[in-house]
Each structure stands twice: as C-alpha cells, then as structure tokens.
Amino acid sequence: MPTKLEIVSPEKLLLSRPVDMVVIPASEGDMGVLEGHSPMIVMLRGGTIDLYDGDKVTEQLFVDGGFAEITQERCTVLANKAIPLAEVNKAEATRLLTEAEAAYEAADKRDIAAEDSALDAIQSARAMVEAAG
Template sequence: MADNFNFELVSPERLLVSGSVSEVVIPATEGEMTVMANHAPTMTTIKPGVVTVKFADGKKDRYVVFGGFADIIPTGCTLLAESAVHVDDIKSEDITRRIEAARKELEHAASDEHKFGIETYLAELTTLNGIVMPV
C-alpha cells in the first residue's frame, strides 16, 4: 500500500479538499506532475487544467483549476488555486467566458511578452475546454 500524505485544494472562495491522499496529479506550468508521499520539496505554478486526487480509501475525484501555485513537501501538498471547481460543476459557458475575456485582452496587449502570455493562456483554456467539455 502506498504511503499517504495530506493534500489541500484551496480557492479564494472555499476549501475544496482537505484530507489524506495517496496521489495527486496537478497541471504544473512545466507539465503535468504526479505528487506522492515523500516528494521532494517543490514549489510550482499551476496552469488551467484538471487536478486528479486519489484519496487514501482509493476513491478518485477531479477538479478544474484556473491557475495558481502548489507547495509540495514530503508530508503534504497545498494547491492554492486562483479559481477551482469540481469537474461535475463546471459549465462550458464558464470556460467560454474566460476565453472571450482573454481574446479581448489580447487585442489590447502592448508588448510581445504580454501577447505571448495571453496566447499561452488561451491555448491552455482551449485544451481544458476540450478535456472537460468533449464535443
């Protein structure tokens, strides 16, 4: 049996998860990452994506996050999300609204660096929309 560790998923609105888990897959900015007990201390930014949580009892659950960061230590992981919702509660309109807002922001981006950041965010949202809301 795998070792368990403490995991918390927190958004500004509420605490979504707090408990003992055996594994968490997070959408880190540099690529998807699996966190398990005794993980090396790491801090990473989070891109829009799906967090998959495997609880100590074997149950799995998924949450959609829209950015943030994760603090990982050998005994736990805390993911502070800019915004998060259970995957069953996400609506296509939520993601579409974020895509439209990013497109408007892109029209007014002053620098190439700002444009690149917005284009990257748009690509991540589009991918997320395809994962969560398959056609």
C-alpha cells in the first residue's frame, strides 16, 4: 500500500500524492518512509527528497531544511523551499553558498542561535551545490 506524501511550504501545498516510498534528508541521515512507519517528527537538513514508485525513483525535489511529520499513513514535509531537482541551478546555489559563508563570518559568535542559523544556511547551500552538480 502506498504512503501519502505531502510537501507544504508556508504559502501553499506543493505536492500531495501517494508514493511507495519516500526518502527524506533527516538531520541524522537519509531516512526511508514506507506505509506503517512508526510515528515521529524529524528535523530535515538541506538535501534531496526521493519519491519512489516500486523500486524506481520517479521524482526528486530539493528542500532547504524543515521538518517532517510521519504517521503510519502519511509523511508530511514542512519546508521553506522545495524545488524540483531539475530546476536547481548551480550558479544560484554557489551564490547562496558564498552569501551564507559571508553571513557566518559576520555573525556574532557569542550569539549561539545566530551562529547555528548561519551554519544551517551554509549546510543547506552546500547541499544545493552538490544536488546541482
């Protein structure tokens, strides 16, 4: 039986369809979700979401981080940005990485939240550069 996958941004529902499996870029490593998965909420890092029909990847999307709520019937991804992998532009990703590295250098290292946010932006931009490669 398929799992229902929903990908939501702050503005709208981006995707809603059944998949045999979805692999998400969880903060602790890539995570496969099938129907009947144990319920959980996980943080996502920047990376690629792979949608499977049978044993084949049928679609890939890049997300810049966020959260996923997993139940036995569905996987809901909450991300600020989710774009088809084919639309990821290497020049744009490289520009974002340069900006993120500059923001990290300028961040007040005594402000742990600001430093963590800057490091997350660097990780997401690096993942985007890699996905565009």
